[in-house]
Amino acid sequence: xxxxxxxxxxxxxxxxxxxxxxxxxxxxxxxxxxxxxxxxxxxxxxxxxxxxxxxxxxxxxxxxxxxxxxxxxxxxxxxxxxxxxxxxxxxxxxxxxxxxxxxxxxxxxxxxxxxxxxxxxxxxxxxxxxxxxxxxxxxxxxxxxxxxxxxxxxxxxxxxxxxxxxxxxxxxxxxxxxxxxxxxxxxxxxxxxxxxxxxxxxxxxxxxxxxxxxxxxxxxxxxxxxxxxxxxxxxxxxxxxxxxx
Amino acid sequence: xxxxxxxxxxxxxxxxxxxxxxxxxxxxxxxxxxxxxxxxxxxxxxxxxxxxxxxxxxxxxxxxxxxxxxxxxxxxxxxxxxxxxxxxxxxxxxxxxxxxxxxxxxxxxxxxxxxxxxxxxxxxxxxxxxxxxxxxxxxxxxxxxxxxxxxxxxxxxxxxxxxxxxxxxxxxxxxxxxxxxxxxxxxxxxxxxxxxxxxxxxxxxxxxxxxxxxxxxxxxxxxxxxxxxxxxxxxxxxxxxxxxxxxxxxxxxxxxxxxxxxxxxxxxxxxxxxxxxxxxxxxxxxxxxxxxxxxxxxxx
Numbered sequence: 001x002x003x004x005x006x007x008x009x010x011x012x013x014x015x016x017x018x019x020x021x022x023x024x025x026x027x028x029x030x031x032x033x034x035x036x037x038x039x040x041x042x043x044x045x046x047x048x049x050x051x052x053x054x055x056x057x058x059x060x061x062x063x064x065x066x067x068x069x070x071x072x073x074x075x076x077x078x079x080x081x082x083x084x085x086x087x088x089x090x091x092x093x094x095x096x097x098x099x100x101x102x103x104x105x106x107x108x109x110x111x112x113x114x115x116x117x118x119x120x121x122x123x124x125x126x127x128x129x130x131x132x133x134x135x136x137x138x139x140x141x142x143x144x145x146x147x148x149x150x151x152x153x154x155x156x157x158x159x160x161x162x163x164x165x166x167x168x169x170x171x172x173x174x175x176x177x178x179x180x181x182x183x184x185x186x187x188x189x190x191x192x193x194x195x196x197x198x199x200x201x202x203x204x205x206x207x208x209x210x211x212x213x214x215x216x217x218x219x220x221x222x223x224x225x226x227x228x229x230x231x232x233x234x235x236x237x238x239x240x241x242x243x244x245x
Numbered sequence: 246x247x248x249x250x251x252x253x254x255x256x257x258x259x260x261x262x263x264x265x266x267x268x269x270x271x272x273x274x275x276x277x278x279x280x281x282x283x284x285x286x287x288x289x290x291x292x293x294x295x296x297x298x299x300x301x302x303x304x305x306x307x308x309x310x311x312x313x314x315x316x317x318x319x320x321x322x323x324x325x326x327x328x329x330x331x332x333x334x335x336x337x338x339x340x341x342x343x344x345x346x347x348x349x350x351x352x353x354x355x356x357x358x359x360x361x362x363x364x365x366x367x368x369x370x371x372x373x374x375x376x377x378x379x380x381x382x383x384x385x386x387x388x389x390x391x392x393x394x395x396x397x398x399x400x401x402x403x404x405x406x407x408x409x410x411x412x413x414x415x416x417x418x419x420x421x422x423x424x425x426x427x428x429x430x431x432x433x434x435x436x437x438x439x440x441x442x443x444x445x446x447x448x449x450x451x452x453x454x455x456x457x458x459x460x461x462x463x464x465x466x467x468x469x470x471x472x473x474x475x476x477x478x479x480x481x482x483x484x485x486x487x488x489x490x491x492x493x494x495x496x497x498x499x500x501x502x503x504x505x506x507x508x509x510x511x512x513x514x515x516x517x518x519x520x521x522x523x524x525x526x527x528x529x530x531x532x533x534x535x536x537x538x539x540x541x542x543x544x545x
């Protein structure tokens with residue numbers, strides 16, 4: 001884990017409310033595994049005394065690391081206002097990583113901003129696996145490349161939530177492993193549908209330190225409250241006490 | 246070069262900067278050398294493991310941070326068997342153990358347990374956590390209770406005995422004087438203020454515990470005033486904290502009477518706050534040909 005101030009290599013607006021930021025750093029790029037995240041913020045005065053935002057790694061190509069970020073609040077708005085060459089503050093990589101399966105039939109399910117860590121995971125899973133990637137969002141602005149898309153308003157792909165066909169799918173096909181990331185309600189539903197298949201979820205939480213010292217980002221599990229930033233963000237779904245979330 | 250060294254009641258510190266309990270870990274030494282920190286203060290431990298409060302536990306306001314952690318920790322036994330070994334091995338700076346209890350008996354049992362172990366330079370007695378019922382703050386708001394507790398603990402140790410005070414009291418000077426009379430060797434302040442946030446769309450509290458702890462930039466003027474009042478009321482050294490983000494902030498607290506300062510919430514918004522404060526203080530004092538001890542309490 002290192003702390004750096006790095007220039008933005010590239011920043012692109014993706015549809016109405018997502019941005020993709022790319023930075024170049026050999027150390028960071030070589031240390032990242034799917035599921036890891038960084039604490040990031042714009043290096044501008046107004047953000048100086050604000051918390052960092054935890055952002056999962058979206059893509060790594062050689063020394064470049066990309067983040068796909070939905071612009072939601074002040075911190076992400078400040079990131080979206082950056083231009084090439086502007087600086088951001090960043091530390092990481094943080095958290096644990098998805099266990100990488102081999103020779104497996106894998107179902108990946110993401111919702112909304114849960115897409116980036118799974119897209120990165122898909123790239124790192126080797127060709128011995130057979131992967132089906134489902135992604136859903138509110139509308140066509142929240143859809144990204146995958147095998148099957150869902151939108152709640154029906155503006156792209158299948159109309160409805162991403163979990164709606166999974167129970168039927170499991171009757172027809174068997175999977176060795178599920179990977180997921182997305183809103184809590186989606187994960188909760190998914191965990192019920194897919195149990196007892198091994199299921200790894202990437203959890204999201206409001207964070208302060210990002211390194212495990214403040215205990216601010218916990219989720220309820222059968223081992224007590226565990227830190228998303230340090231014990232996670234990847235958890236076995238069966239460990240999480242979904243009813244309490 | 247100016248001297249930044251300072252003294253608590255029983256120990257000397259090479260740097261006047263400490264970390265505030267619960268906001269720091271050895272992970273931060275990935276970012277800077279530990280010698281910049283005067284002493285390492287642990288997260289508060291309790292006799293038995295504490296599960297802490299349910300999430301959500303954090304909310305960032307316009308001017309600081311709300312937290313409802315609730316002293317989640319693995320308990321004294323686990324601390325002694327695991328963390329203490331690692332910390333003693335790793336640290337080159339004094340180790341101060343922060344602890345809290347639900348009863349006077351618990352405080353005493355904890356101190357007795359900790360006294361059996363070497364490598365601990367001092368204790369920070371947390372009688373001021375606002376996020377746990379009948380614990381912490383329940384002890385810190387009544388001068389008689391503070392005096393009785395501190396007197397019993399002081400008899401059991403020759404180590405630095407820091408009593409951490411709450412700002413959520415009518416007259417902090419009275420509490421500080423009670424701690425001093427009981428045998429505290431230093432005072433630290435402030436723990437978090439009471440704070441709250443409500444989601445205006447849903448009417449729901451932002452955090453699982455509605456009234457929780459408020460720290461960070463917004464509490465600095467309060468912390469400064471309480472530091473000033475306390476430093477004038479007692480003879481023992483004061484470790485001040487509350488919203489310190491820069492070396493300029495730190496200077497204000499030294500002028501107000503602090504012998505040392507601690508960085509808490511600022512570690513989150515800038516993991517390099519501690520080394521930046523250290524370097525800023527050093528530059529400022531060197532330019533004026535002063536040592537830190539020359540300015541402590543010299544507000545005019």
